[in-house]
Amino acid sequence: MSLELRDIHKAFGPVKANDGVSLSIEAGTLHGLLGENGAGKSTLMKVLSGFIAADSGEVVLDGRRLALSSPRDGVEAGIGMLHQDPLVFLPFTVLDNFLLGAPGGLRIDRRAGERALRGTADRFGFSFDTDAPARSLTVGERQQLEIARLLWLGARVLILDEPTTGISASQRTTLFGVLRALAAEGMIVIFVSHKLEEVEELCERVTVMRRGTVIGEAEMPCPAERLVEMMFGRVLTESELGQPTLGEPVLQLDRATLAERALTIPEMTLSVQEGEVLGLAGLEGSGQRMLLRAAAGLLEPRSGRVVVRGRDLTGQGYRAFLDAGVHYLPAGRLEEGLVAGLTVAEHFLLAGDATAFFIDHDRARREAEAKIADYSIVGTADSTAESLSGGNQQRLLLAMTPPDVRLLLMEHPTRGLDIESADWVWTRLLERRDAGTAIVFASADLDELLRYSDRILVFFAGEILKVLDARTTTGEELGHLIGGRELR
Amino acid sequence: MSDRSAGARASSFILPVALAFAVAIALLQLAGAPPLEALRLLWEGSMGSTAKVSDTLTAWVPLTLAAAGLVVTFAAGLWNIGIEGQIVAGAIAATWVAREVPGPSPVLIPLMLLAGVIGGALWALLAGVLKTRGGVNEIFGGLGLDFVASGVAIYLIIGPWKRQGIASTSGTDLFRREAWLPTAGAAQIPVLAVTIAVAAVIVVYVLMRGTRLGLRLKAVGRNARSARLLGIPTERYTLGAFALCGALAGIAGVVQAAGVHHKLVPSVSGGYGFLAILVVLLAGFRAAWIAPISLFFAAVAVGGTQLSLRLGLDSSLGGVLQGVLVLLVILAGGWQARRALRARAAAPPPEEP
Numbered sequence A: 001m002s003l004e005l006r007d008i009h010k011a012f013g014p015v016k017a018n019d020g021v022s023l024s025i026e027a028g029t030l031h032g033l034l035g036e037n038g039a040g041k042s043t044l045m046k047v048l049s050g051f052i053a054a055d056s057g058e059v060v061l062d063g064r065r066l067a068l069s070s071p072r073d074g075v076e077a078g079i080g081m082l083h084q085d086p087l088v089f090l091p092f093t094v095l096d097n098f099l100l101g102a103p104g105g106l107r108i109d110r111r112a113g114e115r116a117l118r119g120t121a122d123r124f125g126f127s128f129d130t131d132a133p134a135r136s137l138t139v140g141e142r143q144q145l146e147i148a149r150l151l152w153l154g155a156r157v158l159i160l161d162e163p164t165t166g167i168s169a170s171q172r173t174t175l176f177g178v179l180r181a182l183a184a185e186g187m188i189v190i191f192v193s194h195k196l197e198e199v200e201e202l203c204e205r206v207t208v209m210r211r212g213t214v215i216g217e218a219e220m221p222c223p224a225e226r227l228v229e230m231m232f233g234r235v236l237t238e239s240e241l242g243q244p245t246l247g248e249p250v251l252q253l254d255r256a257t258l259a260e261r262a263l264t265i266p267e268m269t270l271s272v273q274e275g276e277v278l279g280l281a282g283l284e285g286s287g288q289r290m291l292l293r294a295a296a297g298l299l300e301p302r303s304g305r306v307v308v309r310g311r312d313l314t315g316q317g318y319r320a321f322l323d324a325g326v327h328y329l330p331a332g333r334l335e336e337g338l339v340a341g342l343t344v345a346e347h348f349l350l351a352g353d354a355t356a357f358f359i360d361h362d363r364a365r366r367e368a369e370a371k372i373a374d375y376s377i378v379g380t381a382d383s384t385a386e387s388l389s390g391g392n393q394q395r396l397l398l399a400m401t402p403p404d405v406r407l408l409l410m411e412h413p414t415r416g417l418d419i420e421s422a423d424w425v426w427t428r429l430l431e432r433r434d435a436g437t438a439i440v441f442a443s444a445d446l447d448e449l450l451r452y453s454d455r456i457l458v459f460f461a462g463e464i465l466k467v468l469d470a471r472t473t474t475g476e477e478l479g480h481l482i483g484g485r486e487l488r
Numbered sequence B: 001m002s003d004r005s006a007g008a009r010a011s012s013f014i015l016p017v018a019l020a021f022a023v024a025i026a027l028l029q030l031a032g033a034p035p036l037e038a039l040r041l042l043w044e045g046s047m048g049s050t051a052k053v054s055d056t057l058t059a060w061v062p063l064t065l066a067a068a069g070l071v072v073t074f075a076a077g078l079w080n081i082g083i084e085g086q087i088v089a090g091a092i093a094a095t096w097v098a099r100e101v102p103g104p105s106p107v108l109i110p111l112m113l114l115a116g117v118i119g120g121a122l123w124a125l126l127a128g129v130l131k132t133r134g135g136v137n138e139i140f141g142g143l144g145l146d147f148v149a150s151g152v153a154i155y156l157i158i159g160p161w162k163r164q165g166i167a168s169t170s171g172t173d174l175f176r177r178e179a180w181l182p183t184a185g186a187a188q189i190p191v192l193a194v195t196i197a198v199a200a201v202i203v204v205y206v207l208m209r210g211t212r213l214g215l216r217l218k219a220v221g222r223n224a225r226s227a228r229l230l231g232i233p234t235e236r237y238t239l240g241a242f243a244l245c246g247a248l249a250g251i252a253g254v255v256q257a258a259g260v261h262h263k264l265v266p267s268v269s270g271g272y273g274f275l276a277i278l279v280v281l282l283a284g285f286r287a288a289w290i291a292p293i294s295l296f297f298a299a300v301a302v303g304g305t306q307l308s309l310r311l312g313l314d315s316s317l318g319g320v321l322q323g324v325l326v327l328l329v330i331l332a333g334g335w336q337a338r339r340a341l342r343a344r345a346a347a348p349p350p351e352e353p
Helices: A041-048 A071-076 A094-099 A110-124 A139-152 A169-184 A196-202 A224-232 A288-295 A318-323 A344-351 A361-374 A390-400 A419-434 A446-452 A475-482 B003-030 B035-047 B050-075 B083-100 B105-132 B138-158 B191-210 B212-222 B224-229 B234-261 B272-282 B287-311 B317-346
Strands: A002-012 A015-026 A030-034 A056-061 A064-066 A079-082 A157-161 A188-193 A205-210 A213-219 A249-260 A263-273 A277-281 A303-308 A326-329 A407-411 A438-442 A455-460 A463-469
Touching: A002 A041, A015 A041, A015 A056, A015 A188, A015 A205, A015 A213, A030 A041, A030 A169, A030 A196, A030 A224, A041 A056, A041 A079, A041 A157, A041 A188, A071 A079, A079 A139, A094 A110, A094 A139, A110 A139, A110 A169, A139 A157, A139 A169, A157 A169, A169 A188, A169 A196, A169 A475, A188 A196, A196 A224, A205 A224, A213 A224, A249 A288, A249 A438, A263 A288, A263 A303, A263 A438, A263 A463, A277 A288, A277 A446, A277 A475, A288 A303, A288 A326, A288 A407, A288 A438, A288 A455, A318 A326, A344 A361, A344 A390, A344 B212, A361 A390, A390 A419, A407 A419, A419 A438, A419 A446, A446 A475, A455 A475, A463 A475, B003 B035, B003 B317, B035 B050, B035 B287, B050 B083, B050 B191, B050 B212, B050 B234, B050 B272, B050 B287, B083 B105, B083 B138, B083 B234, B083 B272, B105 B138, B105 B234, B191 B212, B191 B234, B191 B287, B212 B224, B212 B234, B224 B234, B234 B272, B272 B287, B272 B317, B287 B317
Parallel strands: A030 A188, A030 A205, A079 A157, A157 A188, A277 A438, A277 A455, A326 A407, A407 A438
Antiparallel strands: A002 A015, A002 A056, A056 A064, A205 A213, A249 A263, A249 A303, A455 A463
């Protein structure tokens, strides 16, 4: 079996997402597709899986030209795609999700489905309760469910789009094991990622894309510098980290008990100082977001105090925290932060502290253009927020952050960003830190936590498992703690 | 705006209008009426004489006022279905002033307008508070309050404010002449009402285009969570939008009671609130388009009566034409939005939510 993509073109308006991409993959290979965000990887894979139609070009599987006009066509041809956010129906049970999209008529053979699901699960070491609602699964488990489903539907080509985002270290190990086994059985496995180290660890061959075209292919192992050069056209250097000078406490939690839904963090005491970077590690939903929300004034503690720059702001509400110099940037940039439909210039107007009733549009435009240049945002004053790429949305959010912020709270500051943008974001954040701003950020990226934090708080199920000194902690140690156990 | 989007906008408007006319002509053909003659009658019936123009303007004013108010609530992300009730509330408040307050027109008319503003705004705030504090969706709350307002009007008409001698659902006694809105000329052109409506459109246009208040309202309407994080008191803005829309609807109620019927009648709103929702949808929520589109709607409504008189057609044909037009424009908008959404969903870069 072999898969071939021939001269795929796909444009979105003026943007050529795929500009004549040709690619061929042999059966039994674990093939990496590497490239920074916006390189056209996802578009290419969506074309391959029938999710979107190409403007021109052919997909040939086993010498047969495929006519792909919907994901269903893809599935029927044996091409299954695991999307970045697993397509799972949360209120349904695991089994119902598994049976969804099954071929056949109205009748559903639940028993056969359950047997198939258990078979796949046992084989790969997945463990889930088939009657549990999908909502109770972690992102990693949803992925496992989705893989099992695609295999049952007869996938011979499995595409994984950034599958390691938001899953735990042990789930990653399981996932990689599964992918290796499937490739060894003769399947085609395409692993899409912008993370070099994962591609290095897993793939046998790698194709690098940049700006909608294939830049080159390489057999693995291959020197990382060469791959980086293919991805970006130049070799990056690590940004200068510098040493912080700590000042007065900016945020203090005094035996604060935080509770939201089922999760409770009991009597938490914590102090963050000026110029300090505090990383929050842990599986998604272990309490990091609660801490950030409490520090932002969006979640009132059940008991205890929240003190910002020496002032007790417990129960005072978000506005008081804003006025005290606290700024919160949640993970969902377009959901909590930016307003889709409004332009970049309008965002600066909303974020600015001018209070005049009438807007001076000329001045607003000039100021927006200055900030766009200052923060290297790819876009214009008239671009709407949703038309910006993820990296540029993050740049816009940073540009909207007032200069006098004393405590910056962030969730996943670089999630979904390519290396260059992530690097840039941290350069800007460290500039603020050097000016005395305290930064508290939650992240699922171990490297990011270890590289930029001074201290790391490890959350596990609403409990602070450990406070680590980032400079003397290894990735392995941190990974184990996130999974809830100490490294022996 | 770039030329391209202006072109897209024009095509999203002109194409459905042309289609709607095609449908209208087909309908007329089916009804056995000569289409060109019908269109000519529609024009003559609405614009053919000073008196007809006056009639059309009389319908244009409440429609425009209500539509201007709805631009504000739509910007804040609210479906103010309660606008009919707010018009009725304004009319009731004005009627109360007309009945209770003595004095000449220069005193009485401003007081009635003020009462209408307060009545409409309070009725709208009720829907707003039900939403922000009671968790009642404004569509359901508004619809309920519409029925309550019209119930109150009927109660007043056949109860406390009934005509001398007999209680009748045909309305209260006529207002004193001092409480009639002034008109000009033999054709009774509603000068004051038209002036107020034009002013309302200008105010809403400037508010939405050139002020921080308008920008914040838009932010609240498009993404309340982001707006709250940006430090905007979203609840206050939601209530403010309701109050402003209610105030304009209330003025529409005053115009209906004191300028058209000269008394309180059960269906004093004339359905202009609901019709205004169509106007705003057709205008794409932009204030600048409200005046011409309202004029078109008013002309069709007024001219439509000629069709029944002269060609023996049902006068509801005008309504059918309006409905078809709105559906087609919304359909065109929906198609465009879907195309844009698809392009965006599939477009690079693929982003985390």
